[in-house]
Amino acid sequence: MRAGMLFPAMVVLWSGLAFGQTEVVEFSNESLRPRYQQLIEELRCPKCQNQNLADSNSAIAVDLRLQIQSLLEQQNSNAEIKSYLAERYSDFILYRPLVDRRTLFLWVAPIFFMLFAATAMVLLLRRQRRISDDPGNDPQIVISDADQQRLAQLLNTRNDRR
Amino acid sequence: MSPRLALFVPLIVFVVVAPFLWLALDRDPNELPSARIGEPFPAFSLPSLKHPEKLLNTADMRGQVALVNVWATWCYACRIEHAMLNELALKGVKIIGLNYKDNRQEATRWLNQLGDPYAFSIFDAQGSLGLDLGVYGAPETYLLDAEGIVQYRRVGVLDQRSWQREFAERYQLLVSSDVD
Numbered sequence: 001m002r003a004g005m006l007f008p009a010m011v012v013l014w015s016g017l018a019f020g021q022t023e024v025v026e027f028s029n030e031s032l033r034p035r036y037q038q039l040i041e042e043l044r045c046p047k048c049q050n051q052n053l054a055d056s057n058s059a060i061a062v063d064l065r066l067q068i069q070s071l072l073e074q075q076n077s078n079a080e081i082k083s084y085l086a087e088r089y090s091d092f093i094l095y096r097p098l099v100d101r102r103t104l105f106l107w108v109a110p111i112f113f114m115l116f117a118a119t120a121m122v123l124l125l126r127r128q129r130r131i132s133d134d135p136g137n138d139p140q141i142v143i144s145d146a147d148q149q150r151l152a153q154l155l156n157t158r159n160d161r162r
Numbered sequence: 163m164s165p166r167l168a169l170f171v172p173l174i175v176f177v178v179v180a181p182f183l184w185l186a187l188d189r190d191p192n193e194l195p196s197a198r199i200g201e202p203f204p205a206f207s208l209p210s211l212k213h214p215e216k217l218l219n220t221a222d223m224r225g226q227v228a229l230v231n232v233w234a235t236w237c238y239a240c241r242i243e244h245a246m247l248n249e250l251a252l253k254g255v256k257i258i259g260l261n262y263k264d265n266r267q268e269a270t271r272w273l274n275q276l277g278d279p280y281a282f283s284i285f286d287a288q289g290s291l292g293l294d295l296g297v298y299g300a301p302e303t304y305l306l307d308a309e310g311i312v313q314y315r316r317v318g319v320l321d322q323r324s325w326q327r328e329f330a331e332r333y334q335l336l337v338s339s340d341v342d
Contacts, residue, residue, distance in 0.1 A: 046194055046298035059263070060298045063289055088296040090197035 023062070025069060032072045039068050039081060042096055046089050196304075196315035197296050203230070203310045204294035211261050211269055211283035218284050224310040227336045228256040229303055229329075231280070231320070232292065234264040235272045237300040243319045244276050250325070251279035255333070259283030262292045262300050305332055308340045 027033055037054070043064070045056035053061050053068070064085065071081045085093050097103040143151070198204070203223045210216040223230070231247060233240040251257055259280035261269050266285060273283075286292055295304070298317070305314040314332055316324060 046296075063293060067293060086197065088197055088294060089298065090195050090296070092194050 023065075025065075027069070028073060035078060036069060036072055039072075039078060040065055042094070043068075043082070043085060044093050044095050046093060052095060193317060194298065196312065198304075198312045199315065201312055203304075203306060203312060204291065206284070206286075206291045206294065208291060209285050211259065211266065211285040212273075214266070214285070218282065220310060222282070223258065223306060225308060226256050227308050227333065227340055228258050228281070228306050229333075230258045230260055230306060232260045232262050232295075232297050232300045232302040232304075234262045234300050235268045236264065237262075239319045240301045241276070243301055243321060244279070246321055246325065247279040248277045256281050260291065260295075260297075261285050262297060263287065263289040303329075305329060305336070307336045 025033070025036065027036070040053040043053045045051045045053055045058060045061040045064075047058040047060045048056050051061075053064055068081055068085075071084060076084070082094060091098060097106060099107055203220055205220050207217055207219045210218055229250070233244075247257055257279050259282070261283045263286065266287075269283070269285075273280075284291065289297075301317075301319060303316045303320045304312055307313050313336065314328065316328055318324070320329075
């Protein structure tokens with residue numbers, strides 16, 4: 001890779017690691033930290049909606065991070081913390097939607113589309129093979145003598161003009 | 163599928179997708195649904211802004227149809243809507259203030275200068291009630307019925323237009339059903 005390409009590539013690759021959170025988070029038990037990190041990455045900031053809580057520096061995101069920290073310290077499970085926040089800020093805050101009647105389509109649609117694509121591919125491949133196996137579809141093009149003559153004539157006239 | 167029919171696939175896809183896109187045009191992605199609609203105002207025990215020794219709680223939220231207005235002196239848009247709140251209070255609409263993550267002195271000065279449209283203001287310095295209510299940006303305005311159930315929420319400035327469009331009818335309906 002040329003040196004000139006390296007910098008833009010680094011910017012693109014590392015930008016995902018730039019978190020907005022600046023405060024130092026202290027835990028009584030270090031085992032809570034990975035759960036904290038996972039939660040603030042999976043929960044959406046209600047104010048700045050295309051950022052998760054980890055990314056955002058808005059006042060509400062800071063408050064919610066503190067709240068998550070204290071809920072973790074109070075021995076709440078991840079599910080309890082998520083439902084605590086969803087109760088107040090609606091399911092909107094969950095980047096990973098719950099599986100229920102409203103979101104079922106969201107969860108099932110990818111499988112459905114994959115099946116659809118796979119079926120279409122199999123059908124297309126089959127058709128293609130059938131066409132190339134058919135001796136009637138000889139890829140060699142046969143041109144009649146009359147056409148051959150006309151072709152030569154056309155090519156000649158072009159050459160003459162040049 | 164015949165090749166001729168296959169040509170219509172993009173059109174069919176468009177026809178299916180278009181209504182969703184059309185509906186989304188009118189939708190403000192910044193407006194979150196409140197999770198508290200239809201639920202009682204969350205329980206709290208916080209001091210009054212003007213009378214620090216007086217503790218307020220959910221019982222103070224019941225008894226009359228009321229607006230709950232989340233405000234703060236650091237909130238620029240709150241200044242814009244203040245005149246509208248004064249006007250509504252003058253018309254007899256009960257407005258309860260939720261002074262959100264603010265400074266008591268500055269908040270009191272603000273009310274002295276701009277007028278106080280609030281029946282009382284809850285002083286929520288830590289934003290704990292705000293969090294329970296699902297507040298994510300002042301100003302926010304909630305409509306409570308006489309039983310203290312949250313009926314509607316607007317995020318953003320409450321002006322003449324938004325009052326007419328979103329609140330007036332709901333408010334009148336609640337007031338008339340309260341009288342019955």
